[in-house]
Amino acid sequence: MSMVTKLFGRKDATASDAQEALVDGAIDTLEALLRATGEFSFPLTDEDPRFHDLCKEYARHVANGAPILDEGIEASTNGHRQWPLVRQFFLKRRQQEVDFVTQRTHQYQGLVQGMVTALSDIATGETDTRQEVETHLKSVSAATANGDIDAVKRSLERAMAATAKAFEAQKSRFDSTLDSTQSNLVQLREDFANNRDLMTRDPVTGTFSADAFNTALKQSIALNFVLQQPIAVVAIQIADFSSIQASVGAAAGDETLRSVVDCLMRCFVRRSDTIATLKPGLFMVLLADTNETTAKTLNARVEAMVRDTVRVPYANEGTTVRCVSAMTMLLDNDQPASVLARLIERLPQSDATENTTT
Numbered sequence: 001m002s003m004v005t006k007l008f009g010r011k012d013a014t015a016s017d018a019q020e021a022l023v024d025g026a027i028d029t030l031e032a033l034l035r036a037t038g039e040f041s042f043p044l045t046d047e048d049p050r051f052h053d054l055c056k057e058y059a060r061h062v063a064n065g066a067p068i069l070d071e072g073i074e075a076s077t078n079g080h081r082q083w084p085l086v087r088q089f090f091l092k093r094r095q096q097e098v099d100f101v102t103q104r105t106h107q108y109q110g111l112v113q114g115m116v117t118a119l120s121d122i123a124t125g126e127t128d129t130r131q132e133v134e135t136h137l138k139s140v141s142a143a144t145a146n147g148d149i150d151a152v153k154r155s156l157e158r159a160m161a162a163t164a165k166a167f168e169a170q171k172s173r174f175d176s177t178l179d180s181t182q183s184n185l186v187q188l189r190e191d192f193a194n195n196r197d198l199m200t201r202d203p204v205t206g207t208f209s210a211d212a213f214n215t216a217l218k219q220s221i222a223l224n225f226v227l228q229q230p231i232a233v234v235a236i237q238i239a240d241f242s243s244i245q246a247s248v249g250a251a252a253g254d255e256t257l258r259s260v261v262d263c264l265m266r267c268f269v270r271r272s273d274t275i276a277t278l279k280p281g282l283f284m285v286l287l288a289d290t291n292e293t294t295a296k297t298l299n300a301r302v303e304a305m306v307r308d309t310v311r312v313p314y315a316n317e318g319t320t321v322r323c324v325s326a327m328t329m330l331l332d333n334d335q336p337a338s339v340l341a342r343l344i345e346r347l348p349q350s351d352a353t354e355n356t357t358t
Helices: 003-008 017-039 051-064 083-146 149-194 210-227 241-248 250-267 292-309 336-346
Strands: 232-238 274-279 282-287 319-321 323-329 353-355
Touching (some): 051 083, 210 282, 210 336, 232 250, 241 250, 250 292, 250 319, 292 319, 323 336
Antiparallel strands (some): 232 282, 274 282
């Protein structure tokens, strides 16, 4: 059925093939545009929780006149559409996104400018301190040249006191600047955490994809160099996962993956924790501000929870799933490839399932 027929409920005998194609293309394009607006949206502050669903409903309204109950739009008859409301919905959203991007741009500019100013202040403070120390040393040298021991002693005491005071003032300025800079960097890291949902998701598990994890890892390495907070990276593998899929089928294998991910979500609960699927059966977890002892404890908890709770659908009774894991701490000279290679090398090689059928 052509779009003209959809719009008017009957075949328009006067409409040419070119006109029908034009209307079809315009309606299809607008429908796709509304769906894409919801799927690839900015994470606005105070986001309407209905927004993504509303985009789909407006797309259906454009395509076939479906009602939008939340907006008070009834089902259309005779091809009628609420075009003014469709335009208003889209334009309002675009203005909100423009405001969001403009605000974020100004915030980032402020953060960067603040860090540049802070570094400049440190350099200026060092120059001032050096000049003050040099001035007092010159006074000591002048007193020494005159051969007056008492004058040399008085000048040296003043120089030592003034030098200590100058260095103490410089240290105070440096500590204050460092605190401010670290606060800005923490804010940036929190912003990265808040916006991770814009990254690509694995379609089966809902975790982040390998590309998204690589991006998050790059950001963490860059921030770790300045923040100097421990960051742990964990690899968790359902060993021999291919055998599970071969024995029970792809659908049951996918269900097993989702059950394991549920365990990961229960163990790594912080907003800053990043869970990703590197490939089927192999997961990566990025843990900010986490030391080695805590990471190992969480690893053990995941392995125990998977062993005790996850069951393979349609498998023999008593078949359990067992995960193996490895962890590493981020180093200053790390790159994403080196981190992943180190983890893969440390992963134990063992079977994923234990058949304990009696």
